[in-house]
Amino acid sequence: MSELGRLPWGEWRRQALAVFRLEIKKNFLGRRALLLYVLLVLPLLPLGLWTLVSLFEELPGEVKEFGAAQMFATAVFELAIVRFLLYIGSVWIFMNLFRGEMLDRSLHYYFLAPIRREVLLVAKFISGWFAGSVLFGLLTVVCFLMVQVSFGLTEAQRYLLEGPGLGHLLSYLGITTLACFGYGAVFLLFGLYFRNPVVPAVVIWGWEALNPILPAALKKLSVIHYLMSLRPVEPAAGPFAILANPTSPWLAVPGLLIVSALLLAVASTRVRRLEIHYTSD
């Protein structure tokens, strides 16, 4: 039997599942979930109103022109969901996995169990990834459908059922999931290295926000570049945008996954040495 085969995978799987169950409860039903639900409601209110109004009032002709819905959908997805809501949501979810539990002094619950810290880290990460993907995936679907409906019910049906709509939606969902994975790995690491991970998260947010106007070479040093390379519809570039060729999905997806895995590997070495001293005696 190989070295890998000798490892107690079954035990690790059971332990990870036990952690996953606890964390999922916290992410969906605990106090920490409140901010996430607020974030979800933020775009739904104006978008819902816009959709309602558009159902009863004819939109101006220039707005309803062919492809405008797709452009609007991709703009909402990039600017509102990925760059803003999902980003903040991921900071919140993944920062809380370790740093949050150090602040509320409950992390020792896990640290007193016979579980490898690496297994704990992976289980917590997967629970955060799952929660982020489900919540922001739902948001993506709802926003996408609202945008399509607001441009006409018949057109929306045709686009989704006969056109490329469903494929586009799946692409957006894939990007959402990948974004949660990539940002999740970054913020989990921040949560382990920084007392206040919000500060580096804001710095990274600024860097990601500058991405459209960065030179092509620098664009590639960001998560958003690879995520946006996967968009099914290219939105209109802003007046100051510097264009760069999107990275191929065959490179962007495995690239993001590999970088995230590397970040998790660094995080696992950190968590292995992590100490708990909420107070001195």
Next chain:
Amino acid sequence: MSDERDIVLDNVSKFYGDVLGINRVTLSIPPGITSLVGPNGSGKTTLMNLLTGLLQPTHGSLRVLGISPDRPERLFRKVGYCTQYDAFPAGLNGYQFIYSFLRIHALDHATARQKTLDALERVGMLDAADRRVAAYSKGMRQRVKLAQAIAHEPQVLVLDEPLNGLDPMARAEVIELFERLAESGLHVIISSHILHEVDLISDRVILLNEGYVVAEGDIRQVRSEIQSHPLQILIRCDKPAALAARIISQDHVVEVRMHEDRQGLLVSSRDAERFYRAMNEVVLDEDIRVEAVTPADEDVYAVYQYLIGTPRREAS
């Protein structure tokens, strides 16, 4: 071989930056009840957190039953730790708190359920099992933490201030539980401010002050090593004056004081063994009827007072 059975610290130091936690601690702790005693900031919790891997030593090495504390996956199969941290994962009731913990031990549902119920029963919390931990009183939280620490039947139990918040009845029950566990061969390591209870239950004490081990061992042995304070012995008898007259001539006797009711003496001696021998002779010679002979300062309280200073009010 003894390393596999004992808890061994070899020249262990822990610094928080420039602040000393504990310094150059070398100990070997056998099974039984060992109490960590010392004022706030003396290093008791630091020592316990080092034993359980929540902290890493700055210098030195530790082994708990032969296991390094930086291997939690092995350590916590054998160790249960009831911390003084009073925070719990949100939203769990007493049953879920322990059951979920046992599932992280990789136990199956049925085993985890049974062990959870057993542990809750042992600490008298079965009736409150379905109430949220957040709604528990301080004493109930203390007991549910204790249940968590013993649920997986560890060989080493580390308990940081386990009697805090318990009413006298619960204290008595919990102390009885500790004694039963220690009798069954467990290492029970307790830190407590309640010195008279420590005194009653401990097989040995470790006195800490400002990060240093000031003394360790059986309390009588520790007391006998404190040369600066002669041992005080209270003797109740029918002829205290006769006893006093003979005993005062002994060179190891420092002071003899008559009790207010003139039915007893308080003798201070630098050599307890010689004193007891001399007293036996006098008692036989003078035909004295002795009612009681009690060491007056051979307890944790006195040792604490002599080595560290007057304990704070709650330490008494």
